Amino acid sequence: MLIETLSVFPELFEPYMSTSIMGRARRRGLFDFMAHDLRDWTHDRHRTVDDAPFGGGAGMLMKVEPLHEAISDIASRGEVRPRVVFFTPCGGTFTQGVAQRLSRAERILFVCGRYEGMDERAYDMADERLSIGDYVLTGGELPAMVVSDAIVRLLPGALGNDMGSVDESFSTAEDGGLLEYEQYTRPAQFNGRSVPDVLLSGDHAKVDAWRRANAIERTCRWRPDLIADARLSDEERARAEALIARFHDADGGGRA
Known part of the structure; x- marks a missing residue:
């Protein structure tokens, strides 16, 4: 399995993905991880990824152009297209059942929002929208790590015992x-x-x-x-x- 993230703060992921069960599973080759910097798909000297919303209102929105370009480029790499997952309050609730389903994917790309949200047209790129709960976070990086953790621990051998997660809460x-x-x-x-x-x-x-x-x-x-x-x-x-x-x-x- 290949887990990828698209974020304006890609440096947040490596410490968690290299520690404890996640780190051991990764070193054993049970999954690989890659963090992409959204600013790599911008074309101005300020590497701008956000702008003010039409119609006014508080906060800034993530621009659709760099998101669209980045997802298209990342998805074109490799033999298997990733399942593109966005985090949004409009998404389905993340559950253990969803984790079990996603753990069977060969490749997943988590798109992490920031600021006030995203230009609605960016969601046209999503294969799936998820929410980890009815509360507000600063960005999608924490949800991406939460979902990644839940997925990786389900991979055979990740816990050192293939039956290790059978009796856990929500396991069915x-x-x-x-x-x-x-x-x-x-x-x-x-x-x-x-x-x-x-x-x-x-x-x-x-x-x-x-x-x-x-x-x-x-x-x-x-x-x-x-x-x-x-x-x-x-x-x-x-x-x-x-x-x-x-x-x-x-x-x-x-x-x-």
Whole structure:
């Protein structure tokens, strides 16, 4: 897989892409990374990438010409055209299911906006528009790193164990994933709280059953919105509905 970014601050990416799991996966050749500087596709001495919006208003907009030229040029390189992804509030919500889908791509180009936004015509170049949440960031560089991280950890061998991400929260998000079960390590007792006895029992069947039940309980408590689409047996769904009623007020605002 080749991950590429197009940004006016390409230097932001290398430290993260070379560290921890990302760095190890990259050194193993599981993915390659390239950051492109949008200013390389400008043609004035100031390397201008933004301008004032027609009709007035606050802030500056990224110009369509350098974006169009850059994406066209980058996409023409190599044998495989990249999947061009823009970050915008208009985009679909980024989820683990989207990460799983994108992890199967051979090449992805993340286009990172800045300033007040982009000339709307730039989005004609997008294969996909994504949003990582309903809040405002200074630019698209952080979303690009968030999505890249979520994708890379799904690549076989990235975690040192191909099954390493199976039990993580949202790992089956395409079908409605649950939050991950609680986990503990030494010491077995801390500040009056003990590790659940079942985890110390050595009985793997009981541990698995406890983890499943705990994942359902945690999801009902913290993310009840996920339960509707979760894969549950009839018995589990009845228990989940009772837990949601117990944990939450009539208006959905309270937690036990």
